[in-house]
Amino acid sequence: MTWPRPWPRSVPDTGGRSLVLRRELAELARLRDWADVFSQNLRLPGELVFRLQLCLEEAVANIILHGSAAPEHPEIGVTLSESDGAVTAAIEDQGQPFDPREVEARPPPASLDEAAEGGFGILLMRRFASDIAYERVGARNRLVLRLEPRPGEA
Amino acid sequence: MEIIIEDLDGNITRIVLDGRLDVAGAAAIDLRFSTVSGSRRAVIVDMARVSFIASMGMRTLVSGAKAVRIKGGRMVLLFPEATVEKALRTASIDTLIPIFHDMAEAVAAVGA
Numbered sequence: 554m555t556w557p558r559p560w561p562r563s564v565p566d567t568g569g570r571s572l573v574l575r576r577e578l579a580e581l582a583r584l585r586d587w588a589d590v591f592s593q594n595l596r597l598p599g600e601l602v603f604r605l606q607l608c609l610e611e612a613v614a615n616i617i618l619h620g621s622a623a624p625e626h627p628e629i630g631v632t633l634s635e636s637d638g639a640v641t642a643a644i645e646d647q648g649q650p651f652d653p654r655e656v657e658a659r660p661p662p663a664s665l666d667e668a669a670e671g672g673f674g675i676l677l678m679r680r681f682a683s684d685i686a687y688e689r690v691g692a693r694n695r696l697v698l699r700l701e702p703r704p705g706e707a
Numbered sequence: 708m709e710i711i712i713e714d715l716d717g718n719i720t721r722i723v724l725d726g727r728l729d730v731a732g733a734a735a736i737d738l739r740f741s742t743v744s745g746s747r748r749a750v751i752v753d754m755a756r757v758s759f760i761a762s763m764g765m766r767t768l769v770s771g772a773k774a775v776r777i778k779g780g781r782m783v784l785l786f787p788e789a790t791v792e793k794a795l796r797t798a799s800i801d802t803l804i805p806i807f808h809d810m811a812e813a814v815a816a817v818g819a
Contacts, residue, residue: 581730603759603790610761614730661799670770673798674762680797 569634569641576617576627576646581610584631591633597640600706604681605640608698611674612644612653616694620648623692639683639701645693652687653678653696708732710739717818719749725756728764728791737767744771748780749817752804755786760794772804781817783807 572587574580588609592602609631616629626647634641656675662668679685684699708726715721722743726732744750752768772782783805787795795801807813 578730600790606759607761607794610729614763661802665772665776665803668769668803671762671766673765676798677762677794
């Protein structure tokens with residue numbers, strides 16, 4: 554498995570850690586364990602860790618379930634870095650262009666009968682990440698989530 | 708992710724979930740959860756031992772709640788931990804499946 558160099562890029566070199574995942578849901582456990590080590594090393598507050606775990610799971614699961622891979626480069630790359638208590642997660646893949654910010658925000662359903670069963674992922678990511686940036690870089694989707702600590706977060 | 712089904716007085720079913728309601732956890736319980744939900748009319752989902760939830764887990768819960776509703780019944784969530792409850796409220800799941808922190812109130816809510 555090769556990943557075109559240089560990768561990842563445009564993430565400030567603040568001692569960030571990178572992980573390359575196969576495009577399989579089973580990899581989410583490995584992603585979580587890896588992010589947990591990162592969080593523990595930095596002693597991040599529990600609620601921030603929850604938000605980070607959720608955003609990573611939603612972003613990567615989305616790519617695996619709804620993205621379409623370039624056969625030669627099916628991997629997904631994740632980089633985590635931290636600065637002043639804020640965590641930045643960069644997620645790159647070489648699938649078809651997909652910008653999660655373009656997904657229409659659905660209004661909350663009025664009742665259980667009207668509720669769709671899915672579609673909560675994008676909403677959760679938008680509320681739990683302080684900032685979501687997306688760019689298409691050549692053949693890559695590049696999603697950068699920034700999670701700033703929130704007042705009162707334990 | 709583990710799922711335990713208990714029958715309470717008054718034909719109320721208590722579904723106890725234990726673990727992480729992430730993609731893997733939701734997949735692990737989905738069939739049993741939907742089967743039970745589809746056959747009961749008063750369901751209390753005990754979330755006390757659920758340590759994490761993401762959208763797939765919410766999808767499983769909503770799907771189960773809809774199955775109970777089709778039978779004219781009701782599902783409620785009981786004792787979600789603070790961060791899990793925050794995630795549920797962020798996605799407005801609480802407006803679809805009410806959240807309780809008191810067993811008696813939960814029983815009253817599904818029993819009527």
